[in-house]
Amino acid sequence: MLREEDCVITGRDVTYPTILCYLLSLRAEMASRAPAATGRLLVGFRKWYYNAAGFNKLGLMRDDTINEDSDVKEAIRRLPEPVYNDRMFRIKRALDLSMKQQVLPKDQWTKFEEDVAYLEPYLEEVIREKKEKEEWAKK
16 A cells, blocks of 8 residues: 655656655545535535526525425414515415516525525424324324
8 A cells, every 4th residue: 555655756756656646645635625616516506506496586485385285284384473474475476476477676586595494494393293293103
């Protein structure tokens, strides 16, 4: 196995171990930069997909587009009244715009940074309670 002390490059001697040392150092350097580059790339892709989905052009948030099954309906029922009213306003406005085949002006689109998962905590709580009830029923 190649050790770090074997990685000494002197003069113009380019031998097999020195090439391996260079490749290992290059690999280590790239690996140290990979998480940041991958993270930026992933965020860039997320922003692109968020805008390509189109719901933000109608003023909707991501949680407004979740398919309503029994768990989601229960989570919506548990929302605080102001949050529920805001959700209903966004959905009604989106339906109205959709019927008119229009979109909001660009300055009113929901931005990726402004979109918060307001329903997720309630949905996770409902799912956790459902699992807990199932476990109690098994006993």
